[in-house]
Amino acid sequence: MPHTATDESLIDSPQAAIRLLVTLGLVILGNSSMYVVSVVLPAVQTEFGIGRGEASLPYTLMMVCLGLGGIWTGRLADRYGLPPVLWCGALAVFTGFALASQAANIWIFGLAHGILGLIGSSSTFAPLMADTALWWQKRRGIAVAICACGNYIAGAIWPPLVQHGITTIGWRPTYLLLGSVCGVGMLLLSLKMRAKPPIPKVSVASSSTLHNDGSRPFGLKASHAQFMLCVAGVACCVAMAMPQVHIVAYCTDLGYGAARGAEMLSLMLSCGIVSRLVSGMICDRIGGIRTLLLGSMLQGVALVAFLPFDGLVPLYVISAVFGLFQGGIVPSYAIIVREHFSPQQVGERVGSVIMATLLGMALGGWMSGWIFDLTGSYKAAFLNGIAWNLLNVSISVWLFSRLKKAHAVPH
Numbered sequence: 001m002p003h004t005a006t007d008e009s010l011i012d013s014p015q016a017a018i019r020l021l022v023t024l025g026l027v028i029l030g031n032s033s034m035y036v037v038s039v040v041l042p043a044v045q046t047e048f049g050i051g052r053g054e055a056s057l058p059y060t061l062m063m064v065c066l067g068l069g070g071i072w073t074g075r076l077a078d079r080y081g082l083p084p085v086l087w088c089g090a091l092a093v094f095t096g097f098a099l100a101s102q103a104a105n106i107w108i109f110g111l112a113h114g115i116l117g118l119i120g121s122s123s124t125f126a127p128l129m130a131d132t133a134l135w136w137q138k139r140r141g142i143a144v145a146i147c148a149c150g151n152y153i154a155g156a157i158w159p160p161l162v163q164h165g166i167t168t169i170g171w172r173p174t175y176l177l178l179g180s181v182c183g184v185g186m187l188l189l190s191l192k193m194r195a196k197p198p199i200p201k202v203s204v205a206s207s208s209t210l211h212n213d214g215s216r217p218f219g220l221k222a223s224h225a226q227f228m229l230c231v232a233g234v235a236c237c238v239a240m241a242m243p244q245v246h247i248v249a250y251c252t253d254l255g256y257g258a259a260r261g262a263e264m265l266s267l268m269l270s271c272g273i274v275s276r277l278v279s280g281m282i283c284d285r286i287g288g289i290r291t292l293l294l295g296s297m298l299q300g301v302a303l304v305a306f307l308p309f310d311g312l313v314p315l316y317v318i319s320a321v322f323g324l325f326q327g328g329i330v331p332s333y334a335i336i337v338r339e340h341f342s343p344q345q346v347g348e349r350v351g352s353v354i355m356a357t358l359l360g361m362a363l364g365g366w367m368s369g370w371i372f373d374l375t376g377s378y379k380a381a382f383l384n385g386i387a388w389n390l391l392n393v394s395i396s397v398w399l400f401s402r403l404k405k406a407h408a409v410p411h
Helices: 014-030 033-048 052-080 082-101 106-124 126-135 140-168 171-190 222-254 258-286 288-305 312-326 329-340 343-375 379-408
Strands: none
Touching: 014 082, 014 106, 014 126, 014 140, 014 171, 033 052, 033 082, 033 106, 033 140, 033 171, 033 222, 033 258, 052 082, 052 106, 052 126, 052 222, 052 343, 082 106, 082 126, 082 171, 106 126, 126 140, 126 329, 126 343, 140 171, 140 258, 140 329, 222 258, 222 288, 222 312, 222 329, 222 343, 222 379, 258 288, 258 312, 258 329, 288 312, 288 329, 288 379, 329 343, 343 379
16 A cells, blocks of 8 residues: 655654654553563462463563564554554553453463553554654654653553552452553544654765665675674563563562562663663764664673672662663664665564564563572573673674774775
């Protein structure tokens, strides 16, 4: 179906700003399931009488489905526009939470989170990031960062609310109520997203972007560069998942209680909001690959800090620092693709790289639980995250070095 774009004069316009605010609301509502499942993990584990690894499987399934769904919903949005995709997403969010609230075992609970990821959350993640990149040019980095912030705002808002609900009315009624609020909210906001994005005739990369025509990003074949970015995405998010998925359970094991862990998760993701905004501004100045490298190195520092400190106050501090250091990593991949690949392929390639990051979150969430069951300690799980983070840093350094060499060649 041919795509009829909005007039390109609306790029960077007040209408683009209004759309960005609506997009932010959709991401906050649609991504609620990514973080509340970590909060209910101890309660679900106890109720179903299962191990930590098994209790982590619903999160893993949700993230895998979210990654796969991002490519699928992105293609549907290209063909039919965003509203129908968002309508299906709203229905899936309500259905997923409702089904999970009635689950009799971990398998039904996991299936419900698969629905939440495949159709619900996926409709408000990669498609909205790609859509935002098309509505902005001069401030593309900060705009995409704001869109991505919705993911962390969801992480800051929903965990403490859900923890309060678990304490007062139980996790099952809380899940049903959350599904109703998020599903209806997404449906209403989707009515404001009917305009198709403007597509400029010439894509102008940021001033920091090194000269390239998109045919050989980083001096590599496009498919090879794409593969390396996907591997980097998996690696950084395996590392990222360790604190995000297991901080509540970690605090419970240390005797601080799930409520303290939920507060740390909320603090971590609140600081991630600041990180994403600052990283977006940095990205507009230094480009995506440098921003990725900076964020990856700092994330590694924060992960190392979890090893020697397990006191209550240090954990609050480290959680905040971790959020400040890693928040800008995932959005930088979308900017890298926008800067270094052909503009005609940006939508599909962004979806693929985002899928890789989500698969990394899924693998990291499960792997950390499995290592805990194997060793009886989260120390080994933190070491595993550090090793994956080193892989990400290595790839980032290598791509950056190739970029410098390409830039050194006279054009």
